[in-house]
Amino acid sequence: MKSKVYFADLRTTFTNNHTTKINSILDRTDVSQVVDKTDLVAVKLHFGEKGNTAFIRPIFIRDIVEKIIKLGGKPFLTDANTLYRGERSEAPSHINIALSHGFNYTTVRAPVIIADGLRGSDEVRLKVDAKHFSEVSIASAIILSDALISVAHFKGHELTGFGGTIKNLGMGCASREGKMKQHSNISPKIKPGECTACGKCADWCPVSAIELFNEKFRINSENCIGCAECITICPQGSVKINWDGNTEDFQEKMVEYALGVIRNKAEKSIFINFLTDISPACDCYGHSDRNIVPDIGILTSLDPVAIDQASVDLLNSQTGLVDSALKTGHEKGGDKIRGLYPEVDWEIQLRYAEKMGIGKRCYELVKV
Numbered sequence: 001m002k003s004k005v006y007f008a009d010l011r012t013t014f015t016n017n018h019t020t021k022i023n024s025i026l027d028r029t030d031v032s033q034v035v036d037k038t039d040l041v042a043v044k045l046h047f048g049e050k051g052n053t054a055f056i057r058p059i060f061i062r063d064i065v066e067k068i069i070k071l072g073g074k075p076f077l078t079d080a081n082t083l084y085r086g087e088r089s090e091a092p093s094h095i096n097i098a099l100s101h102g103f104n105y106t107t108v109r110a111p112v113i114i115a116d117g118l119r120g121s122d123e124v125r126l127k128v129d130a131k132h133f134s135e136v137s138i139a140s141a142i143i144l145s146d147a148l149i150s151v152a153h154f155k156g157h158e159l160t161g162f163g164g165t166i167k168n169l170g171m172g173c174a175s176r177e178g179k180m181k182q183h184s185n186i187s188p189k190i191k192p193g194e195c196t197a198c199g200k201c202a203d204w205c206p207v208s209a210i211e212l213f214n215e216k217f218r219i220n221s222e223n224c225i226g227c228a229e230c231i232t233i234c235p236q237g238s239v240k241i242n243w244d245g246n247t248e249d250f251q252e253k254m255v256e257y258a259l260g261v262i263r264n265k266a267e268k269s270i271f272i273n274f275l276t277d278i279s280p281a282c283d284c285y286g287h288s289d290r291n292i293v294p295d296i297g298i299l300t301s302l303d304p305v306a307i308d309q310a311s312v313d314l315l316n317s318q319t320g321l322v323d324s325a326l327k328t329g330h331e332k333g334g335d336k337i338r339g340l341y342p343e344v345d346w347e348i349q350l351r352y353a354e355k356m357g358i359g360k361r362c363y364e365l366v367k368v
């Protein structure tokens with residue numbers, strides 16, 4: 001049987017506005033079967049990096065939050081800290097960004113809780129016994145919550161071609177260590193020219209993998225466990241990530257992380273993709289380039305693979321906007337993702353997710 005994906009377009013009337021549509025689409029996806037009274041419900045989204053403007057509007061998130069409250073659930077907005085040094089790499093700055101982007105209690109009616117804690121190390125390890133990983137490290141608030149509503153902003157992504165539900169689960173729910181393990185097979189490195197030899201990273205490292213050699217600090221990769229904490233602890237930003245992963249391995253690793261989340265939240269998760277402000281790159285960028293197609297709508301499903309497949313298909317059915325980052329594929333039916341990133345095979349994540357039993361690429365689109 002095909003998985004159902006529900007679709008609400010963005011046409012509105014006085015009696016059928018965005019709030020009505022979001023409520024209808026959640027009802028059709030049986031949200032009442034997923035959220036029980038007193039459930040702590042993680043609403044997993046991306047608050048947008050400082051300078052980014054393409055993230056999902058907080059007012060849409062409020063509609064989802066109010067639905068959860070009506071069902072007796074206790075929603076909180078959440079995301080995990082970033083691997084790279086930026087405005088969302090530790091909880092205080094991350095919360096400040098969320099608030100400044102409008103994800104505050106007054107607007108959205110739910111508190112912000114950073115899923116992997118103060119510095120990105122609050123995690124739970126889950127067994128997956130897959131090709132790349134035997135276990136995955138997931139942000140603890142995702143695992144300790146009773147239910148998960150994944151709300152993904154669907155857009156382009158330079159490593160995976162596109163970012164949707166699978167990425168929101170796999171990369172977005174990973175702790176810092178989990179993100180590091182997906183991005184790199186080797187330990188970070190200290191850039192000698194930028195290091196002031198203060199020793200802070202060496203004091204912090206949980207396994208004493210950072211050592212002084214010829215009056216310079218360096219990372220002993222034999223001992224490093226890849227927790228990635230030195231990257232954010234260094235006041236100079238001198239500890240760099242080795243971005244060595246190829247796109248195939250990277251996408252498969254991301255899927256294995258998504259598998260850990262899905263298994264943990266079996267029957268207790270719903271997936272939502274917003275096909276609005278479809279920018280060419282991730283919301284982790286400190287800017288948002290022009291959208292590549294006009295806004296399309298909102299999708300929901302209980303199948304994380306089907307919803308991403310349907311999102312790609314809807315994206316590709318559009319006419320691409322001229323003067324956007326699209327290089328090819330502007331025509332209806334043209335591959336917009338290859339039009340952005342010709343070298344990335346974006347189907348890897350969908351193929352591997354289906355192979356891992358996360359969901360199906362074959363779907364029925366139900367217009368709501």
Ligand code: SF4
Binds near residue numbers: 209223228229231
């Ligand atoms: S990644 Fe973690 S274990 Fe490795 S050197 Fe940095 S702090 Fe130490």
Ligand code: SF4
Binds near residue numbers: 238
């Ligand atoms: S914390 Fe940064 S500046 Fe200080 S020793 Fe480590 S790498 Fe060098």
